[in-house]
Amino acid sequence: MDKTAVVIGASGLIGKYCYKVLGSRGWQVIGTFNANSQDNLVYLDALNLQSVRKFIEENKPSWVINCASLPGGVDLCELDPELAFKNHLKIPEILINACKSFSCHFVHFSTDYIFDGNSGPYKEDDLINPISVYGKIKAKAEQLVNDNISDALIIRTTFVYDYDPKSRSKNFIQAIIEKIINKISVNVPTDQIGNPTLSRNLAEVTIDLIENEAKGIFNVAGVDRLSKYKWAIRAAEIFGLDKGFIKGVTTPELKQVARRPLSAGFELNKIQNTVQRRLYGIDEGLKLMKADWIKDSPDLFSYEVNNK
Numbered sequence: 001m002d003k004t005a006v007v008i009g010a011s012g013l014i015g016k017y018c019y020k021v022l023g024s025r026g027w028q029v030i031g032t033f034n035a036n037s038q039d040n041l042v043y044l045d046a047l048n049l050q051s052v053r054k055f056i057e058e059n060k061p062s063w064v065i066n067c068a069s070l071p072g073g074v075d076l077c078e079l080d081p082e083l084a085f086k087n088h089l090k091i092p093e094i095l096i097n098a099c100k101s102f103s104c105h106f107v108h109f110s111t112d113y114i115f116d117g118n119s120g121p122y123k124e125d126d127l128i129n130p131i132s133v134y135g136k137i138k139a140k141a142e143q144l145v146n147d148n149i150s151d152a153l154i155i156r157t158t159f160v161y162d163y164d165p166k167s168r169s170k171n172f173i174q175a176i177i178e179k180i181i182n183k184i185s186v187n188v189p190t191d192q193i194g195n196p197t198l199s200r201n202l203a204e205v206t207i208d209l210i211e212n213e214a215k216g217i218f219n220v221a222g223v224d225r226l227s228k229y230k231w232a233i234r235a236a237e238i239f240g241l242d243k244g245f246i247k248g249v250t251t252p253e254l255k256q257v258a259r260r261p262l263s264a265g266f267e268l269n270k271i272q273n274t275v276q277r278r279l280y281g282i283d284e285g286l287k288l289m290k291a292d293w294i295k296d297s298p299d300l301f302s303y304e305v306n307n308k
């Protein structure tokens with residue numbers, strides 16, 4: 001197997017760990033950033049067709065891993081569908097075009113937001129029914145990938161978190177912990193259910209699939225399926241912080257711009273029967289995240305525990 005890859009969006013939550021895991025397994029890997037410059041990465045605007053083609057032609061990767069996304073997430077997609085279209089459909093289209101021209105394998109990340117959340121957890125072949133702009137565009141992107149690259153790998157994942165201080169968009173747990181440290185209360189939905197997924201575990205499993213030359217759609221997520229509220233409470237407990245700052249509310253009370261699939265998340269039989277690697281539960285994931293955070297800020301959490 002030719003172990004050369006480019007990770008588009010290696011300055012983001014998922015791309016960062018894909019880049020790291022590939023490097024640790026001896027792959028020759030180039031990672032890109034867009035607005036958030038980082039030393040080890042190279043600049044690329046994946047919306048620029050000519051730049052993408054030049055980048056792929058010059059670097060000749062066997063694999064192109066698309067981790068590009070829109071900072072601002074699901075609600076910004078709802079507010080600005082054109083921007084959502086560019087980031088979640090135009091970028092895949094441009095990358096697919098380049099992969100076809102230069103014979104690269106393509107890996108793409110998708111989501112459980114392509115479902116309506118009436119009957120999760122979802123299997124790979126369940127019928128999709130997106131209820132938000134983000135979900136609809138991500139569903140179209142999957143279709144585009146399937147229609148154009150027969151051996152593409154599509155990873156559906158959800159509720160991704162990890163220690164990630166440099167990304168432009170803060171993941172859910174990173175944001176919750178920072179709020180509690182700053183003594184700010186936060187409203188968290190008790191009725192949005194999914195599988196919290198540690199980004200480094202997602203990356204390891206994704207690279208396992210790539211190394212097995214797997215193709216098609218795979219659900220890859222953590223083994224625990226629970227509400228964002230229960231997840232946030234467990235995070236506060238594991239980080240030794242005051243969980244009184246976390247207020248449980250319903251989704252209608254939150255008044256989020258985009259609709260959320262409530263009973264979402266994934267069944268994981270297919271991936272568990274395909275790769276040997278364990279999918280982490282939240283306790284293991286949160287402890288690993290905390291350990292990395294402490295390496296950067298050794299006194300942060302001991303201070304909180306002692307002063308509760």
Ligand SMILES: NC(=O)c1ccc[n+]([C@@H]2O[C@H](COP(=O)([O-])OP(=O)(O)OC[C@H]3O[C@@H](n4cnc5c(N)ncnc54)[C@H](OP(=O)(O)O)[C@@H]3O)[C@@H](O)[C@H]2O)c1
Nearest residue numbers: 009011012013014033034035036046068069109111157160
């Ligand atoms: N996070 C989740 O919970 C989750 C769940 C399911 C599916 N997904 C999917 O997983 C993928 C990655 O998500 P993520 O959470 O890792 O996103 P993220 O942390 O927001 O990172 C997004 C990455 O995209 C890059 N980017 C933005 N605009 C770009 C452009 N024009 N050209 C090239 N790169 C660009 C960003 O670079 P700069 O920051 O340098 O600008 C950053 O590296 C997305 O397809 C998302 O839909 C995520």
